[in-house]
Amino acid sequence: MDKQDRPEPQRSEFVRWARNGVALGMAVIIAVPMLTAAWKRHHPPAAQAPSATRQMGAAPQQSPLQLADFRGEEASPQARLMANWIVGTRNNHKRAFILVDKKDARVYVFTPAGQLADSSPVLLGEAHGDDVLPGVGDKPLAAIRPEEKTTPAGRFVAEPGTNADNEDVIWVDYKDAISMHRVRPWVAAERRLERLASLTTDDNRISFGCINLPVSFYEDVARPAVTKYGAIIYVLPEVRTVQQVFGAYDVTDPAQVAAARPPAAAKPAAQG
Numbered sequence: 001m002d003k004q005d006r007p008e009p010q011r012s013e014f015v016r017w018a019r020n021g022v023a024l025g026m027a028v029i030i031a032v033p034m035l036t037a038a039w040k041r042h043h044p045p046a047a048q049a050p051s052a053t054r055q056m057g058a059a060p061q062q063s064p065l066q067l068a069d070f071r072g073e074e075a076s077p078q079a080r081l082m083a084n085w086i087v088g089t090r091n092n093h094k095r096a097f098i099l100v101d102k103k104d105a106r107v108y109v110f111t112p113a114g115q116l117a118d119s120s121p122v123l124l125g126e127a128h129g130d131d132v133l134p135g136v137g138d139k140p141l142a143a144i145r146p147e148e149k150t151t152p153a154g155r156f157v158a159e160p161g162t163n164a165d166n167e168d169v170i171w172v173d174y175k176d177a178i179s180m181h182r183v184r185p186w187v188a189a190e191r192r193l194e195r196l197a198s199l200t201t202d203d204n205r206i207s208f209g210c211i212n213l214p215v216s217f218y219e220d221v222a223r224p225a226v227t228k229y230g231a232i233i234y235v236l237p238e239v240r241t242v243q244q245v246f247g248a249y250d251v252t253d254p255a256q257v258a259a260a261r262p263p264a265a266a267k268p269a270a271q272g
Contacts, residue, residue: 086099095229098233106122107222118217122213124212128238129239159174
């Protein structure tokens with residue numbers, strides 16, 4: 001069929017339809033973004049709903065209570081309460097700490113994190129008591145009476161140093177000449193080595209007030225802890241209580257913890 005024979009009216013109708021379709025598509029393409037933008041201007045998005053946690057007002061998680069780690073070693077209830085209080089309240093201020101249990105005649109050396117490094121029997125002052133009598137530190141040893149030979153209770157900052165004989169010691173109370181040092185078996189009649197090795201605590205009271213440690217324990221445990229980390233020495237009382245001397249309490253008992261907290265400051269009255 002020649003071109004002249006093609007039905008012209010039908011072709012013209014198709015062309016008009018196509019052109020109209022293209023124009024309509026272009027109009028839609030232009031109009032849709034404009035309508036969308038207008039909708040967003042008049043219909044801002046709703047605020048995001050709070051999460052389930054915020055809606056419920058969940059309290060922040062509290063870190064678990066940290067206690068002293070005695071590594072399975074037995075200790076008196078007083079020593080355990082005191083060690084837990086030191087670690088739980090961070091009373092040692094990131095230093096190692098040395099716990100001297102006078103009633104049990106035993107010393108415990110802890111790392112700054114509250115893990116037991118080691119423990120040992122000790123020799124203590126011959127006289128029972130929690131205080132040093134005035135002036136005892138200035139007396140020569142021969143002038144100190146038996147009732148004055150006490151190992152004082154309290155919290156002391158350990159200080160490595162030397163004594164009058166140029167022997168290295170750990171000063172507990174420098175003013176009153178109380179130190180922690182190697183056992184000195186110089187007087188045979190005192191049997192200091194035998195007293196340390198015995199299974200009883202009744203014979204561990206023999207010193208002028210200083211804390212005598214076995215030589216290896218002093219050199220390998222106590223002194224390295226003091227020189228590496230610094231240390232706080234806690235000498236537990238035998239007449240008074242740890243509550244009276246240190247203000248310590250059972251950190252595992254909610255009632256005692258609540259009682260130990262300072263009262264909240266009173267709010268000022270509203271001004272009229």
